[in-house]
Amino acid sequence: MPSTETSELSPVAPPKSTSRSRWRSMGVLVVLAAAIIVLLSQGILHSLNYFETVDQALHQRALLGTRVFRIEGVVKPGTITRTSSGASFVLTGPKDHEVFVDAHGSPPQLFQSDIPVVVVGHFTSPTSLDFDGSQILVKHTATYIAAHPHRVKAPNRTTR
DSSP states (O other), rough: OOOSSSSGGGGOOOOOOOOOHHHHHHHHHHHHHHHHHHHHHHHHHHHHHHHHHHHHHHHTTHHHHHHOOEEEEOOTTOOOOTTTTTTEEEEOTTTTTTEEEEEOOOOOOTTTTTSSEEEEEESSSOOEEEEEEEEEEEHHHHHHHHEEEEEOOOTTOOOO
16 A cells, blocks of 8 residues: 655655855855865974074063063173072074073083074063073984084084
């Protein structure tokens, strides 16, 4: 006995979408894709800049303000003073600019005068030449300096 209910269970074609809703959906997808691309590119670009040289940091001092960043330079000979909280010293840049660093925490064993280092910290004020450091990273491989000859070399031209 044929049932009349079987015809009601057959698939029904979905209503045709209007071109307006299709354009709206595509617009939303384009905006989302653009936002994702911008966020990823900004994150990648930001992470590419591992540090600022002394010269770059002084040039951008007002922009950097007191936010935390990494500064690179060479430890000026005769300026290291061990303090109760770590060490203080002067960093020099390729153009002989100088920044006074007061670093808190124990300096690494390889820390010494006349070598390139990276210090994590911040300027004490947007106009100050004083840098408050929380970590000292020693750059002790000759391969880095050989790979970046225009960045930082020790004043005596050594590649430690």
